[in-house]
Amino acid sequence: MWIERKALAAEIPAAAALDTRQLCELLASLGFPVDGVASREGTDVLDVDITANRGDAMSHRGMAREVAAKLRQPLAPLAPPPVAEGAPQVPVRLESPACPLYATALLSLGTGGTPADAQAFLRALDASAKGLPAVDASNELLHRYGHPTHAFDADRIQGAVSVRWAISGEKLVTLDGVTRTLLAQDLVIADEAGPIALAGVMGGDGTKVTEATRRVLLESAWFDPKTVRATARRHSLHTDASHRFGRGADPAMATVARDLLVDRLRTWAGATLEGAWTAGALPAHASSVTLSEAMLVRVAGEPLTLAEAAEALTRLGCVVKAGSDTLTVQPPTWRHDMAIPDDLAEEVLRLRGYEHIPSVLPPLEGPPQRLSPDYRLRQALARRLAHLGFHQTVTYGFISPEADAAFAAPDNAPEGRTLVNPLGQEYSVLRGTLLSSLKDAAEQNLRQGAREVRLFEVAPTYISGPKGPGERFTLGLAWGGTQGGEDYLSPARPVREADLRGIARDLGLAALPEVRALGEGLFGFEVPVADLPRPGERIVPAFRPFSRFPSVERDLSLLVDLGQPYEALAAAMRAALPAEVLQDLRCVDVFRHKSLPEGRQAWLMRLRFQADRTLVGSEVDGWMASALAAAEALGAKIRA
Amino acid sequence: MDHLLPAEILEADRAFPVALAACADLDALLRLKGAYVGREGSHAARLMDLLKAAPKEQKRDLGAAINGLKQGWEEGLKARQTELEAAKKNLNALASSWDPALPPPVPARGALHPLNRLMDRLVEVFRPLGFHVEEGPEVETEAHNFDGLNIPEDHPAKASSDTFYLAAHPELLLRTHTSPVQVRTLLRVAPDLQKLGGIRFLAPGRVYRKDEIDPTHSPMFHQVEGMLVGHDIGMQHLKGTLEYALRALFGPHTEIRLRPSYFPFVEPGCEVDVSCPLCDAKGCRVCKGSGWVEILGAGLLHPNVLKYAGIDPEEWSGWAFGMGVERMAMMLSQTPDLRLFFENDQRFLGAMGGLD
Numbered sequence A: 001m002w003i004e005r006k007a008l009a010a011e012i013p014a015a016a017a018l019d020t021r022q023l024c025e026l027l028a029s030l031g032f033p034v035d036g037v038a039s040r041e042g043t044d045v046l047d048v049d050i051t052a053n054r055g056d057a058m059s060h061r062g063m064a065r066e067v068a069a070k071l072r073q074p075l076a077p078l079a080p081p082p083v084a085e086g087a088p089q090v091p092v093r094l095e096s097p098a099c100p101l102y103a104t105a106l107l108s109l110g111t112g113g114t115p116a117d118a119q120a121f122l123r124a125l126d127a128s129a130k131g132l133p134a135v136d137a138s139n140e141l142l143h144r145y146g147h148p149t150h151a152f153d154a155d156r157i158q159g160a161v162s163v164r165w166a167i168s169g170e171k172l173v174t175l176d177g178v179t180r181t182l183l184a185q186d187l188v189i190a191d192e193a194g195p196i197a198l199a200g201v202m203g204g205d206g207t208k209v210t211e212a213t214r215r216v217l218l219e220s221a222w223f224d225p226k227t228v229r230a231t232a233r234r235h236s237l238h239t240d241a242s243h244r245f246g247r248g249a250d251p252a253m254a255t256v257a258r259d260l261l262v263d264r265l266r267t268w269a270g271a272t273l274e275g276a277w278t279a280g281a282l283p284a285h286a287s288s289v290t291l292s293e294a295m296l297v298r299v300a301g302e303p304l305t306l307a308e309a310a311e312a313l314t315r316l317g318c319v320v321k322a323g324s325d326t327l328t329v330q331p332p333t334w335r336h337d338m339a340i341p342d343d344l345a346e347e348v349l350r351l352r353g354y355e356h357i358p359s360v361l362p363p364l365e366g367p368p369q370r371l372s373p374d375y376r377l378r379q380a381l382a383r384r385l386a387h388l389g390f391h392q393t394v395t396y397g398f399i400s401p402e403a404d405a406a407f408a409a410p411d412n413a414p415e416g417r418t419l420v421n422p423l424g425q426e427y428s429v430l431r432g433t434l435l436s437s438l439k440d441a442a443e444q445n446l447r448q449g450a451r452e453v454r455l456f457e458v459a460p461t462y463i464s465g466p467k468g469p470g471e472r473f474t475l476g477l478a479w480g481g482t483q484g485g486e487d488y489l490s491p492a493r494p495v496r497e498a499d500l501r502g503i504a505r506d507l508g509l510a511a512l513p514e515v516r517a518l519g520e521g522l523f524g525f526e527v528p529v530a531d532l533p534r535p536g537e538r539i540v541p542a543f544r545p546f547s548r549f550p551s552v553e554r555d556l557s558l559l560v561d562l563g564q565p566y567e568a569l570a571a572a573m574r575a576a577l578p579a580e581v582l583q584d585l586r587c588v589d590v591f592r593h594k595s596l597p598e599g600r601q602a603w604l605m606r607l608r609f610q611a612d613r614t615l616v617g618s619e620v621d622g623w624m625a626s627a628l629a630a631a632e633a634l635g636a637k638i639r640a
Numbered sequence B: 001m002d003h004l005l006p007a008e009i010l011e012a013d014r015a016f017p018v019a020l021a022a023c024a025d026l027d028a029l030l031r032l033k034g035a036y037v038g039r040e041g042s043h044a045a046r047l048m049d050l051l052k053a054a055p056k057e058q059k060r061d062l063g064a065a066i067n068g069l070k071q072g073w074e075e076g077l078k079a080r081q082t083e084l085e086a087a088k089k090n091l092n093a094l095a096s097s098w099d100p101a102l103p104p105p106v107p108a109r110g111a112l113h114p115l116n117r118l119m120d121r122l123v124e125v126f127r128p129l130g131f132h133v134e135e136g137p138e139v140e141t142e143a144h145n146f147d148g149l150n151i152p153e154d155h156p157a158k159a160s161s162d163t164f165y166l167a168a169h170p171e172l173l174l175r176t177h178t179s180p181v182q183v184r185t186l187l188r189v190a191p192d193l194q195k196l197g198g199i200r201f202l203a204p205g206r207v208y209r210k211d212e213i214d215p216t217h218s219p220m221f222h223q224v225e226g227m228l229v230g231h232d233i234g235m236q237h238l239k240g241t242l243e244y245a246l247r248a249l250f251g252p253h254t255e256i257r258l259r260p261s262y263f264p265f266v267e268p269g270c271e272v273d274v275s276c277p278l279c280d281a282k283g284c285r286v287c288k289g290s291g292w293v294e295i296l297g298a299g300l301l302h303p304n305v306l307k308y309a310g311i312d313p314e315e316w317s318g319w320a321f322g323m324g325v326e327r328m329a330m331m332l333s334q335t336p337d338l339r340l341f342f343e344n345d346q347r348f349l350g351a352m353g354g355l356d
C-alpha cells in the first residue's frame, strides 16, 4: 500500500521530523517493511507491505496510529463538523446480520470540483482522480482514513434501500461494466428494482455518480469481513473496499467517515445536506482478553512487568484494567487481531522493539533423536553416486501423461495421480517414474555438447491407490554418451548397458533392475530406495568371528559357450561347494580368440577357500572337482 | 599370365604372407619391404627390368600381371605396418603409464544438487542441538496442510488458483509448505510428549504452489521447516537458536535481526534478517545497501496448532521457522535465474553442487 509522507505527517505531526530512511526503518521495526520508495507529486511515497491481519493499518491514519504509539507522540485530532441526524429521507432496511450498521446522508450537489491538492494526493498514491467530487472524496477518505464509503446517484434509486442477501440468479452490472450473476451468499445493497451494489465490494453501474448527477445518497457502513471476502473471491473482484472490509474495518469509523464525506462535499462541491440518518447500531464489541504476567514473561524471555505491558497496550488504543497478576484488555474497535493473550504479548513486544528480545539457547529437554535409517540411506546414496561421477538432479514431480506412460509400471493407473488444475498438460500427472525426467535432462545435456552424461535423482514416485497416491522414494539413474578417452589410460568407448548393471551391482542391489534403453545412446534404471541395502541400526555391527588360518586360492580355466550368463554359472558352482569354506568365487579374466574352439570363450575362475583349520590339499582338490562338475553340467569344459 | 613370370618370383609371392606374418617388428618389416618392392635388387625391380626387355606384344599382359603382384605386396606391407605401429604405440602407452612424470588419470567427477547440498548443510548445522529430521508426504490432506495450522477455512491459499488438487481425490492436494510435517509430527508425538520431554526437528522437503515458471517462480520448490516444543519456550529461544544456527552456517560474526510479521500458525510472528553474508554487512547489491538480507519467517507456535494436535498450550510451548531453499541458494550463489536449478545442466551442477 502506498503511503505519502506529507499525508502521514498530517496525521502524526512528529513524523515530519523523520527523513524517509528513518521512517522506513521505523515502519519495518513495527512489522511494516517498505518494499520501495517512489517520488511523485513532489513528495516521497512509500510502498508499505501490510500483512493480512492488519486491515486497520491500511490507511494513512492507521499507519499514523502505529507511528504515534511507537514515538509516544499524539495523533492530529480527527473531528469533522458533526452532522445532525434526522428522519430517514430514504428508508434503509438492514435485513442481514452481515450489515449491522449503515450510516447515510442525502445531499444536493452545487458547483465546484475536486481541489487540486486532493487530486495530487490521489495521483501520488497511483490512484486516479475522476474530477467528480463525490467519487474523489470517497476515494481520498479511503486512503487517508481507511474507511470505504460509496456515493449513489440518489435520483436513480427507486424507492427504499435494503441491505439483503441476493436472490440466486439476480443480475448486477458493477461499476467496471461487468454483468455479475449473484448467488444467495452475496450481500447486496438493493432498491425496489433490484441490487444496486455488491456490499463492501463494488457499486453498481446503474446508480453511479456521473457529471449529470444532482443529488447523492452516501453510504458509510460496516460489513462482515467473511462475507465480503467470499463475495470478492467468488466474483474475482478485489477492490480497495473489499480489501479493507475483508480484513475488518473499524465500525466506529462508519459515522465519522460519513461526516467527513459530507464535509468534503459541502466544501468541494457546494453541496447542501438534505438529511443524514443511520440504520442499525455498532456491532457487538469483541470481548476483552486477559494477559497474565507469566505469559508475558514467557513470551518475552525477560521480566517485563504488567505495568509496562499496560502502558504499551494503552498506547495502542486498548482499554486496560489492571488486576493483581493479570491485565484485562479491551482492544480498540479498529483492531481485529487481538483475540488471545498471545496476541497481546506480541503487541507489547512489537511496540517495545524485537531488537530487545534476548538471545538464549532453549533448554534441550528431550533427548536427541537419531536420523532415520531411510534418511541416512538416501544421503549416503547421493554421496556415493556423486563420488562415482554422477550428478544429482532435481526435476518436477509432475510430468505429461505421455512421459509417464513411457516408463511407469502398467498397473500404476495415471488417473489416480492426475491433477485437476495443472499448470498445463505437460505437468498434469504425478510421476510414476523418474526415467522420463532423467531422459529429458540427459538429452538436454547431450544437446548442449556434453560428451558423457551421468545423472541420478532420489525422489518420490507416486503409486495410485484407493485412498490417493502413495509415495515411494526411488533412485533413478541415467548414463550415456562416450565413456573414457579423457586420459591416456582409458580408451574412449560408448556407454553400454553393462555399465549400468555394474553400478547397480556396486550399490548392493540383490536383484539387478531392468536397464532401459532411453535412446540416443542413453541407458537408465530406477529402483525403490527401499530395495537398497539399509545401513544397520548399530553404529558398529556386531562382531562376527573370522578365521585366522591361511586361505587357499585356486584357479580354474573354463571353456564356456559365448552367451553363457555369468551369474548362472557362478551360482551353480557356489551351490556345489560348502558355503562355510568358500570365501570367494569370481571371474578374473575373459579370453576370446579365434584360436579357441568355434563359439567358445575362456573364463579364468578364481576360488578362495578358508576354514577354522589348515586346509589339506586333497580336500581342496575335491572341492575344485565339484566346482568343475557343476560348470560342466552347464556345458563348460576345462581348458587344457 | 603366370607363364610369363619367372618361377622364383612366383615362389616369392607364395612365401609372402608367411614372411609378412613373421615380421615381429618394424625393422623386420622394413627389410621385407626392401626385398619385395625396394628400388634396387628387389623382386619388383627385377620385374620392371623384365618388362622393359619383353617383346612388344607381351608387354600389356605382363604389365598387368606385374602390377597385380606389386599391388598385393604393397597392400600387405602397409596393413602389417599399421598393425605393428599400433602394437608399438600400445606398448609405449603401457610402459609410460608407470611414468610418474605424466599427469595422473582423471576420475569422473559428479556432484550433489546445490539445493540438496544446502538442505544437508542446514541439517548438519542443527544436529549438534539434537534436532533430527522428520519427513512427510507431498500429497497431503487439507486438514494437515491448512486446518491444523490455524489457517482460516476461507484463506485464499486454499483456492485452486494457488494450490494443486488431485482429480480423483478432491480432498487431497500437493502440500504448499513443509508445515504439515509439523502437524503430523505433533499428532504422532502428542501421547508421548511427557515422556519425550519435548521435541525438536527439521523438515526439509519439496513443496508446490501454482506459480507459472519464470526466472523467480517455480511450481515446485523446497523448504526447510524447523520446530521445537518444550516448557516455557519464548521468543528469546527462537532468537538464540537461530543466531546459533545461522552463525554456524555463515560464520561466527553473523548477526541476526527479528522484525514483527504475521503467519497464521505462529504468534508472535517474525521475519528474520541475517547480516549480509556476501559483503559482511557493508552494503552490496544483494542486500540493496542495507547490510541485511531476509532469510526466513518464524514465530512462537500458535496455541491452536498445539491444541489441534492434542497438546495443552498451557503446559507446552514452542517455536517454528520456515525458509525457502531456492531463495537462499539464489541469494548466496547470485544465480540469476531460478530455472537453472531445475534444468540440471551438468556444467551448472558441477560448479554449484560439488561434493562434501
Ligand SMILES: [Zn+2]
Residues within 6 Å of the ligand: B276, B277, B278, B279, B280, B281, B282, B283, B284, B285, B286, B287, B288, B289, B291, B292
Ligand atoms: Zn550485502
